[in-house]
Amino acid sequence: MNILANISDWWNQADQTSMAALQLAIVFSASVIIAKLSGLIKFLPKVTAYLLVGLALSQASLLNSQAVSSMTALREVALSLMLFLVGAEFRLESLAQGLRHSFQMSKWDVGLTFLAVAALTFATALITGMDQALIVAILLGILAIETGPVSTIAVLREHNSHGPFTDYLKLSVANVNIAALVFFAIAAVFVFPTGEHGMRGSLTKSAWWLFGALPLGVLLGLFLAWSETWEKKPALRLLIMLAVVMAAIGLSKALGASQLLAVIVAGFAYANSSTRGMPAIETVRLLETPFYVIFFVYAGASLHIDELPHIGAVGIAYVVARTVTKYMGTYIGAKRSGHPRKRCALLGASMLSHSAIVLALLEVIKERVGPTASLATSLQTLILGSVVVFEVFGPILVKISVLRSGEVSIVNAVPHKSRVVVGNQLFGVLKTFLGHLGFRITPKERTLASLVIQDTRALSAASDFDKLTRFIEHYPYDSFPVVDGKGVYLGFISFNEIKDASYDPVMKELVRAADLLTPSKPIDLDKDTIDTAYELIRNHTSTSLPVIRHDKEGKTLLVGVILQRDLTAAHVRAVTSPDQPNSADSNRLRAASDDEQA
Incomplete structure (x- = not known):
């Protein structure tokens, strides 16, 4: 016990630089071990494994709130880089045929999820006497629409899946997240009046937040594609790409536009304008794994498992309503679009992940109303508690669905262990x-x-x-x-x-x-x-x-x-x-x- 106490004292007295380096060493080492062990569990994707690593390290006090806060900038860069890669997944030449059917499918998902979640949480909030019940219910209905793009696409890429199920899932994730951002911008006009200009000022601010990110992302994506025509060295191309992602973060924040949307649009514009086969994407894959680990492990450390007991009746209503309606809305929409019954069920089960964009929207809410306002604290408790559930089980359901879709090769579906003495x-x-x-x-x-x-x-x-x-x-x-x-x-x-x-x-x-x-x-x-x-x-x-x-x-x-x-x-x-x-x-x-x- 004395040895453990001495180690604990030494750990707590270490300077900030030593602490940060040692924590990253623990994060990377634990992630390697868990990534190896996750192969023993058939339906456990690496995304969920890394989240559980972060959750376990935070509960063991090896990653405390101070450590998580110190990595905020790096996590933001990691998130932006992964969202850029998510945007680059949407190449119109390969996905154009499914756009019409995906809109039909997403229409049911978005409409049913918003109406059911808003109605059920509003009724529950009234019964429990929650303040600002209508506003809370509307915002929860909008936030419920979001499907975590990073974790969902990460599972698809982990298994290198290709086929109709994969294409429609990517399009559905894109559609519902765009709908969540648009609905949020519209709701912000009425929920967050701005200064002396009231609703008019809020309308201008919300419209710029949403639409100002589009030209910014397009210009940065086109610049990156153009840079490939005159820069041939992979190392310099990597630097240019990182500069583009950093510019998207900095300029969008400085201009009051949506950072997430700017980065995603930049990736989309680059993927659909590159004349050289997107060499920057292949180059940045070298950096993807460490950033991927940093984001998901620290996201797991940020999961407020202690918030679960406090989400109350409204939180339970939110989790249940979102689970049922995301599945049923996607299933009905896919069925009406002519998809086979099996694919309808698999698509519905794959839409439950819930993290990156909803947490970013939560930060926008806190920025607009103040972090200590009752609206912000109520939503934060509800959302953080629900994210624990959806981010643990959502990626698992995506993995089960993609394996059952028949769009994964044996080498990616069946973990084969080489003999190492x-x-x-x-x-x-x-x-x-x-x-x-x-x-x-x-x-x-x-x-x-x-x-x-x-x-x-x-x-x-x-x-x-x-x-x-x-x-x-x-x-x-x-x-x-x-x-x-x-x-x-x-x-x-x-x-x-x-x-x-x-x-x-x-x-x-x-x-x-x-x-x-x-x-x-x-x-x-x-x-x-x-x-x-x-x-x-x-x-x-x-x-x-x-x-x-x-x-x-x-x-x-x-x-x-x-x-x-x-x-x-x-x-x-x-x-x-x-x-x-x-x-x-x-x-x-x-x-x-x-x-x-x-």
Whole structure:
């Protein structure tokens, strides 16, 4: 206990710079661990995992309110960067065909959500005696329309989904958020009168807040697309893009326009005007992951779980009404637009995320009426409490829906874990380091049989698609041996050959393991040597191959598996050994090994 107390005292007495650096180290380290562990939970997207990391760190006092506040500027940059990428997802050439149907679908979502949430929260507020019940109900109805674009698009990108469901979901998210911003600007005219000019001043301010962001975003997006025509270096293109995002933040705030809308429009304008294939987007992907982690972890740390008990009857009414009407509104709209029933249900379940834009609108409300006004405090308690619910479960429902839509490839739907022997890898690192210091460790010569990993399993030829995907999740190699009912080896399935196939739930009833066998040969212990086995695995797409032998009756039996790296290392040692006189073979092998590593 004394040790823990001393650590706690040291932690609390650390200076601000040390504290910020250590907290970021904890954030990134915890995020890596959780990202790895999230693969063990089938329907847990990384978005939700990072939010839970932030929530856990805040509850453990490793990320307190002061730490979260100190990262406000960085979080704002991270949010703007991700919203820019969200805007860039909407390329009209690929989404234009679905615009009309998406408007029909979103019309029901927006109308039903606003009316039902506003009506139910108004009635509940009257019964409970809440102040300004009508204004609170109208604003809650508008805020309920929003669907979190960052978390929703992040889940789609995490699984690299493509198809009608993905396109309509993107369009629906865009439509409802535009509707939320427009409705909010209209409501602000009546709810937030401005100074001596009253409603007229409020109308001008709201109109500029909404429409002033559009030309600003378009100009910045066009400038970024134009800059690509005269700047070729990726590093400088990255700087220009960051300058554009920062300019969108600064100019929109200085001009009193919507920062979120300016950044999204800039991304949209850039994506639809770039003549060079949007190289800036590919460049900024290098920065995306750390900003992505910072935003969601600190967003999780900002979730006010302590507000949940205080949301009261109005908050419960808001959560229930929004859940039901977002689903039903999208379902009805999709059904009337001619979508299949299954897609209607999946689209409805995917519209519940609730975070970035609603929190930004909450800040606007606090700015207009004052952070201590009763209207601001009531809305803040209700919204922050509901965001905890929707941001934890919303992305999970998006992941479930996108997997069931059949628009995700197997490699993105089924987490495949490579076998990593930590001790061996650490030994390799230390051996390399000592080698550079002049200490050489001479390995003993190995035979082909000594390279075989015998701790392996096989699939039954009759295994259905569901069993195959479970096998892929837990089998540590990328070639999956298949045997018949008597244990006789039949062949293997190559992960690299099936990974781009669509993860379609319908396949569960149709496909069997025997249908997916590759014509490639395994390694035969009775015939192959290290040389021939090396040539065999070198010409194959897999990083491992099954190893077989034949019994006295001639039946082919599975022995184990050999990894490409082990076989290559053994072959390189054999031909580069001082006992080998053939230097030409040695040079050829070194070149081949270099080509593989490249």
